[in-house]
Amino acid sequence: MKIFWKRFKRNKLAVAGGVIVVVLFVIAVLAPFISPFNPNDIDRKHILEPPSARHPLGTDDLGRDVLSRMVYGSRISLSVGFIAIGIATIIGMLLGAVSGYYGGWTDRAIMRFIDIMLSIPTFFLVLAVIAFVGPSIWNIMIVIGFTSWMGVARLVRAEFLSLKEREFVLAAKALGASDMRIILRHIMVNSMAPVFVSAILGVASAILVESALSFLGIGVQPPTPSWGNMLTSGKDNIEIAWWLSLFPGIAILITVLSYNLFGEGLRDALDPRLWTSDR
């Protein structure tokens, strides 16, 4: 743990990413207190105003404050990211554990299922299902969750394959521990680190998928502000209001970037293979 901290701290970009991740959290939680306006207040006198002292990031086509809408939008992005990846991680851990621990035909069936899932253009499937069941934030979380568990499953399976023959597992088995106990208490605990890293990176891609869906109009529905659907109005006003297209995209960029930097930093710090090749 100590080595891990030392190594993580040395990677300045990763630390910066981690700090921004925390700051974004705080912004999302404190949204009502820090946003200068109500995100849904329509102000017909100030439509499509460029950035000014009153509206630092301008106003949209209904006169709503872009900064406030972005602050509230962070709530959507973060909650979709976390809950979707929470679902994906649970499914992935479950299937990966069963597959790696039991092996045999269960393993083959699950691996084949993963191959199938990886060969479907998932974005198409996500699009179709959400359009059918109706776009709501919960549906988006569930559908993204159900289509992004494959990486975790493979990861957990690989961990299980390498850990299940190790002495401490064999010892537990010899002592008569149940399968369930071995899976949860002995092996899973030891494979948590890579799962955590892949979850952090997963949050970033879930946020990207959500914003793309909202941008296409089948994600989070207006008037609820999300970074993706704010960009839709940016596209509609592309010839007159550059700020509508620029700022929400920067928010997505910074968020995804910091999750990626943070996640990669964690991975490098956790990877013992890289410890020796230290500079």
Next chain:
Amino acid sequence: MLIYLIKRLLEMIPTLFGITLLSFFIIHLAPGKPTDILTELNPKITPEARLKLEKYYGLDKPIIVQYGMWLKRIVKLDFGESFSGDRRPVMERIWDTKKPLLERRLFITFLINVLSMLIIFTIAIPVGISSATHQYSLYDKITTTSVFIGFAIPSFWLALLLMMLFGVHLGWLPISGLKSMNYDSLTLMQKIWDRTLHLLLPVFVSSFGGLAGLSRYMRGSMLEVLRQDYVTTARAKGLSEKRVIYGHALRNALLPIITLLGLSVPGLIGGSVIFENIFGIPGMGQLFFMGVMTRDYPLIMGILTIGAILTLIGNLLSDIGYMLADPRIRVK
């Protein structure tokens, strides 16, 4: 090698079967029916008329029977008739033989994806190599940073920004469609130029994400290989750095990249929905989006199946590439 290929081809069949089965059930079991939309459009429609319509589409039968019927037709490459619009066969909407090749939907999407793939590979591999061989140099730092940013940029946002810059402010490039209004009156050279200009932004946007990803992987893979003993040996023999890198290391570093080729196909195809929507390109992605909005089951299934076939072909091609690059597999 031939036996291996045949085996791989045969293995694709159950996978394809699984994909279609899974997609079919997900699509058909999702709440709501295609006839709902007709009812919404025409509130006067009677329940009897609705049932008749469902019967006409075959939606009254149990889902497994419906799948069987679909499968029977698919073997003959018949994707059925579209539910929406003028009820044309799905195949005709995807691959309209009456239109010139350049205006068939499947070809348009295919062309853009192949072009982006080519761009991704020709740029990302050299960038990855040089940033690995110059690890921690300024060049490496700049490329690594841009890769991280490239990874995090939502492609549709990039498309918006580029449209705003080149289309609206500078007026250099067209921002939607595949050809200009006056296309028919142009000479051949002008026609080619016109098409190229229209393709520039879409191809760039669709290759951007992959570019970042691939050069990152290439760098990682190259660094891994450069740590190996045989590279040290090659250096110890006194080979020039060029020979070491291009003669010994590159081939091994390329192996994991070849696998990525196959894996990147679904992402590219999925991305086409987004950029075809933004740039108003009449390809498969746009058609799929229309199909989804009108609950056009045969159309959705048709496009999903074609997407899956393309993905499997991509996987197969990357397997073949792997074999060509790695003699160890060829022997097996």
